[in-house]
Amino acid sequence: MIRKRTGSTLGVGERRSVTIGIGMLAWIVALLWIFPVAWTVFTSFKTEQDAATQTLSQGLSLGRYSDVAHAIPGTLSLETAFMNSLVVVLVSTLIVLLLALPAAYALAIRPIHRWRDVLFFFISTKFLPIVASIFPIYVYAEKWNLIGTRTVLIVLYIAINLPLAIWMLRSFFMEVPRELIEAAEIDGTNLFNQLRQVILPLAGPGIAATALLCVIFAWNEYFYALQLNFASGSTMPQWVITNVSTRGNFLAKLSAASVIACLPVVLAGWAAQKRMIRGLSMGAIK
């Protein structure tokens, strides 16, 4: 068993002054990197005139947030976009888990013959350019009256997240001690109960991290939402775009809309950062 090194007080072969210097450098780099985000949050509290000229003469307020929350009639409103996003993201993620959990089981815990080929097949579908399959999807969605519905987005978001979910879940399942599963098998526990009683409690945090990554990719997805669901049935990225106006100043409102649209996923991502990346990297390297 390899002992994990979780960041020592002093790096190997370094002096204390070096460490302090590195700490300061890290702070400077991080503040520079985050600057565009911080600036956008700052702009979202300005008036439109101040935002357009990048000045600050009229003070800060929450006014732009209430502006964007009250949509112009006939355009995509925040409530509609938010509800569409919420339903599409939650339903698609739930179905991804329902499909991916048994699949990961068959790839990790009771590996089928040639499991590696199957895993590669799943991953390889991510290499297929989306544009290569968008016309048939578009043509058939039109034929079956699915353009502009939540259903078509749910169906597609399951497909884009499923390979990633299987890949991550497999790696978390590999960490479940085999003895526990074998013991459950000798007791005659069926697959469903094995999953429920033995695997889920142990791989639970990993499953949560997998679900979160699916949520992030689905929440942020723009291409399918633009192509197949452009109008009033669309999701949050489309709503942000509606705040770009060709007439008049819009920068402060756009900033407020951006903050609203990104906040749920950013908070979730902050909460689960460590586990998420472990799942991604352990999928190949364990």
Next chain:
Amino acid sequence: MTAAAADAALPRGRAKDPFSSPWRRRLPLLPALLYVIAITQLPFVVSIYYSFTNLKDKTQSLIPEPTKFVGIDNYKQIFSDPFFRDAMWTSVKMTVLAVVLSLLFGTLFAVLLDRKFIGQGVIRTLLITPFLLMPVVAALIWKQQMFSSLFGVLNKALNFVGLNSVQFISDHPLASIVTVLVWQWTPFMMLIMLAGLQSQPGDVLEAASVDGANALGIFRQLTLPHLRRYLELGALLGSIYIVQAFDAIDVMTGGGPGSTNVPYYVYEESIGGGFRYGSASAYAIVVVVFSIVIATFALRVLSSLFRDEERA
């Protein structure tokens, strides 16, 4: 654990063993497999069929013409289309630049963060934020706030130090888009590299240190070889997503010379305004063939990662 070893671990001779037949074992896999085939592979097969026809969107053309087979005409057209060649070249430049730069920055940041200092957790949290943003929002932030020609923050800073303003997006479209991609993907690479750094066996590093190796020597001799597979993984996952970049292009330039990559070009030719599904499908198929070539390389890399896992 290999499949063969798993077979050996099966309790034998039990009449009610639920995994006695191979098909019972494959059963949990089937729903996911069938779903992925139906949604990602079947449309692709239909695309191949379209690529041999002159299919157009009936509602979009003034004089509707019946769809008919045109053989390989669409494919012949590709190689005489200078715009497609430009788009291919843009795709290559965009993907390679964005992947290499974000890997480079990500590794540097990970090395910085791989130590305990005041606010380490806060810094990591701040740094991953750009990756969590909607790509659309990231592109809008840079376009409207940073790159904007008159009041953009970058031009204000340039003017402040006495330099002339730069028309970032119109004069340097590719560099502008790559900047946004690198800004978003560096945190992702950083997290992967951080996982790599922290999985190094600490005792080996300490032993090297006791033996009198300096920090740079340790990094070159021990850390870099250990990080190789993490670099490969980062490059692989990054290219999967970056090669398909669409959102940043759509928001920042809406195509145009120097910034139209292949996905955006195919989009423009079809549902983005051209509505020539037949010829656009042929473009898409060519892209897939190129992707398969690249993916074969990438999967070989992955394959070596999995082999190592088995040996361990």
